[in-house]
Amino acid sequence: MSNNELVIEKDYKAPIQSVWTALTDCNQMKLWYFDIKDFKAEPGFEFSFSAGEGEKKYVHICKILESNPVSKLAYSWRYEGYAGDTVVTFELLPTSGNTTHLRLTHAGLESFPSDVPDLSAENFREGWEHILGVSLANMVETDTIKLDFNIDAPADRVLQVLTHPNHSWGTAFGGGALAHTDWKEGSDITWTDLEENVGARGKIAVKNNGKLEMRYYDAIDPQPNEQLGDYTERFTMETMPNGQTHVAIEAGPLQKLHIGHHKA
Numbered sequence: 001m002s003n004n005e006l007v008i009e010k011d012y013k014a015p016i017q018s019v020w021t022a023l024t025d026c027n028q029m030k031l032w033y034f035d036i037k038d039f040k041a042e043p044g045f046e047f048s049f050s051a052g053e054g055e056k057k058y059v060h061i062c063k064i065l066e067s068n069p070v071s072k073l074a075y076s077w078r079y080e081g082y083a084g085d086t087v088v089t090f091e092l093l094p095t096s097g098n099t100t101h102l103r104l105t106h107a108g109l110e111s112f113p114s115d116v117p118d119l120s121a122e123n124f125r126e127g128w129e130h131i132l133g134v135s136l137a138n139m140v141e142t143d144t145i146k147l148d149f150n151i152d153a154p155a156d157r158v159l160q161v162l163t164h165p166n167h168s169w170g171t172a173f174g175g176g177a178l179a180h181t182d183w184k185e186g187s188d189i190t191w192t193d194l195e196e197n198v199g200a201r202g203k204i205a206v207k208n209n210g211k212l213e214m215r216y217y218d219a220i221d222p223q224p225n226e227q228l229g230d231y232t233e234r235f236t237m238e239t240m241p242n243g244q245t246h247v248a249i250e251a252g253p254l255q256k257l258h259i260g261h262h263k264a
Contacts, residue, residue, distance in 0.1 A: 006106040006124055010132045014140035016094045019102060020070040022139045023090055031257060032139040033131065034060075041067045048080075056118070058082075077106070082119065084112035100140075104128060143259055144252030155209060155237040155245045162212055162235060183207065189214055203228060210237050 012019055022028045024041040034049045045064040050057045059080035065087065066074040074089040086108035093101040106128065112119035151158055163183035177199065181189035185207045191200045202216030211234070218229035236248045 004107065004110045006104075006109060006121055006128070008104045008125070008128050008132055010102045010104075010137070011095065012100045012102065012137060012140050013097075014100055014142070015098045016070050016092050016100045018140045019092055019100045019136075020073075022136060023073055024067075028139065032135040040064075041069075041073055043067055052118070058118070062088075079112075079119070082113060082116065084108070084119070086111065102132065102136075104132060138256040141256050142253035143256050144250055145254065145259060146248075146250050148246065148248040150240070150244045150246055152244050154243065155239045158237050158245050158247060159207075159209065159212060163207065205232070211235065212237075 022032065024039070026036055026039040029036055029039060034051055036047050036049050039045075039047060041064065043064050043066060046062070048059060048061045050059050052058045061076075061078050061080055063076045064074070065076060066072060066089075070092060072089065072091050074087060077086045077088045078084060086106060089105045089107070091103040091105075093103075095101050106124055109119075109121045109124060114120075117123060165183070176194040178192050178194065179189055180192065181187055181204060183204060185204050187204050189202050189204055190198060192198050198220055200216050201220060201222060202214050204213075205215045206213035213232060213234045215228045216231045216233075217226060218231075219226065230253055232250075232252070234250045236250075238246045238248075240246055
């Protein structure tokens, strides 16, 4: 490593394919990085985008120099109207426990004008630390929502409210949500918004006096015979000596990016 290279290394609790997809799929990139339409991780592909703090925006001009799927991606990085040419390189390495090590190298920063603070090496370090340490981590890593509370009603009544076809407790979610199902164990369940747009499909995996569990497909429109995904919603209800019901909810795994929205 030369003194003119900025190097940042991060470890992610996510498989290498997930990290690579986040780095190269334009639909995912816009959620954590920049909105680069029709991005292709192919040598020679040129792209540009505008970004910056506040009112000051910089037009980034880039070209893919190297792309080795799931291991290395490199592209040139310069700015319209400013001198200087740099190269950004992402290198991925699978590590134990289905995790991934990422090494970012941003070389050539000394070629940018020294009288533009936004283009200083320190500013780039702060930017990349946030992008990789927060934004990308929230995109590729997952977590499980866990909530618990007491309800002044018996457990069978709580389950009845959760599964009664005329009770629309799902509308409490942001934007409203409706469950289309007969709530029988093994039956299909489809969640839609109030305009009948489908948001998720799955199965009622377990339903008894103390437990309601729903498992979901990864795709909104699963193919015939497609296996259920990992995402599961589990409600556990336990009647307490005072007659109240203790309700524990687990939902996940979810991308950390979406945890706040679902938890609210």
